[in-house]
Amino acid sequence: MTTDPFSTVSSELPRDQWGRPLITPPEGGEPVAYQRVTTFVGALEDTYHLNLWSQRMVVLGMAARRDLQLAALAISDPNDRYAKRNLNDIAKQAKDAAAGSAKATIGTALHSYTERIDKGEPLGNVPEEYVPDLNAYRAITEGLESVGIEGFCVNDGLRVGGSYDRIYRFTQEFLAAYEARHGKRLMTPDGDLVEPGDALIGDVKTGNIDLGMGKICMQLGTYANSEDYDHTVGRRTPLLGNPSREWGVVVHLPAGAGAARLVWADIASGWTVASTLARGVHDWRKRKDLAHDFASLTVTKAPEASxxxxxxxxxxxxxxxxxxxxxxxxxxxxxxxxxxxxxxxxxxx
Structure with a gap:
């Protein structure tokens, strides 16, 4: 029996060799590569402190791993392209040796558990030390309805695409519990009353967010101004729940702390910056007409006398x-x- 190659469509979003999502244009035709939202807004991210942290991890890892020291010393020409590749690998191993990737791994795992919670799926085995974290997530989001979980969306104007963590919708239960606990009704930072049915783009973060709120607001703002995308048919539809384009929410769940908090994110400002400054940076980087030769000269070195x-x-x-x-x-x-x-x-x- 011959299998019909057109009978099924992969559930995986197609991507190019650089991991960029391949998106069918609104007018149809062959899929084209869109930039990932995180990469797009990352053009304006302040990475100074992150780079310093990475350097510290590499130093500690090299100090602990004699084999990596030997491997680095054995490289005679650090400018050789193959040697550069080896040095990059050594640096990565050193960073990992200093537990540089441990927090990210833990954060990814907790993120997956919160997704199961919102889908109503069993958690399976959870290490005892992280049970308080998940209990904190349940408690802080009780009454928030997850109408969208890990949905993929695109913004055709910016030619970007990415997956939002959540679209949360406020319920009467959540708002009543908030009012009973705080003695006042829930309002946005600019004074608007939050009503049942109002929805927000949400992001679950397990690390420090103090230095990254600028990027988070740009990212969530871009998602809020995008459309849900179904790659199997190339169809765009409005975001589930029609989330606010003014405010988003970050569920801050620091790994191992057994605590959680909800943080308003000014995604209106984030969108303004992403759609103007970030776009301007990328347009500037694409410019190929900035240098113009007006004179040139080639001088050959005289051969040495034999x-x-x-x-x-x-x-x-x-x-x-x-x-x-x-x-x-x-x-x-x-x-x-x-x-x-x-x-x-x-x-x-």
């Missing part, structure tokens, strides 16, 4: 003797004959 040429041009007998002393290890009978001829030309006795 020993034969130096003997023939020796200005004196002493110069011949000096040439012999400098090249005694490679001197040949032929050079001796040539030097003898030159000696006679110089009239040396």
């Amino acid at each position: 020993l034969v040429d130096l003997i023939r041009a020796a200005p004196s007998y002493d110069a011949l003797v000096a040439l012999y002393a400098q090249n005694a290890s490679s001197w040949t009978p032929g050079l001796t004959a040539l030097a003898s001829t030159r000696k006679k030309e110089l009239g040396a006795a």
Whole structure:
């Protein structure tokens, strides 16, 4: 029996060799590569402190791993392209050795558990030390309805695409519990009353968010101004729940703390920056018309004189003797004959 190659469509979003999502244009046709939202807004991210942290991890990892020290010392030319690749790998291993990737791994796992919670799926085995984290997530999000989980969306104007963590919708239960606990109704930072049914783009973060809120707001703002995308048919639809384009929410769940908090994210400001400054940075980087030659010159290096040429041009007998002393290890009978001829030309006795 022959399998129909058109009977099924992969559930995996197609991507190019650089991991960029391949998106069918709104007008149809062949899929084209869109930039990932995280990469797009990352053009404006301040990575100074992150880079310092990475350097510290590499130093600690190298100090702990004698094998990596030996591997680095064995590289004779660090500018060689293969050596650069090896050094990059050594640096990565050193960073990992200093637990540089441990927090990210833990964060990814907790993120997956929160997704199961919101889908109503069993968690399976959870290490005891992380049970308080998940209980905190349950408690802080109780009454928030997850109408969208890990949905993929695109913004065709910016030609970007990415997956949002959540679209949360406020329920009467959540708002009543908030009012009972805080003695006031829930309002956005700019004073608007939150009503049942209002929805927000949400992000679950397990690490420090203090230095990254700018990027988070740009990212969530871009998602809020995008459309859900179904790659199997290339169809775009409005985001589930029609989330706010003014405010988003970050569920901050620091790994191992057993605590959680909800943080308003100013995604209106984030969108303004992403759609103007970030777009401007990427457009600037694509410019190919910034340099213009108006003069050029190529100078070739004169070839060095050979020993034969130096003997023939020796200005004196002493110069011949000096040439012999400098090249005694490679001197040949032929050079001796040539030097003898030159000696006679110089009239040396």
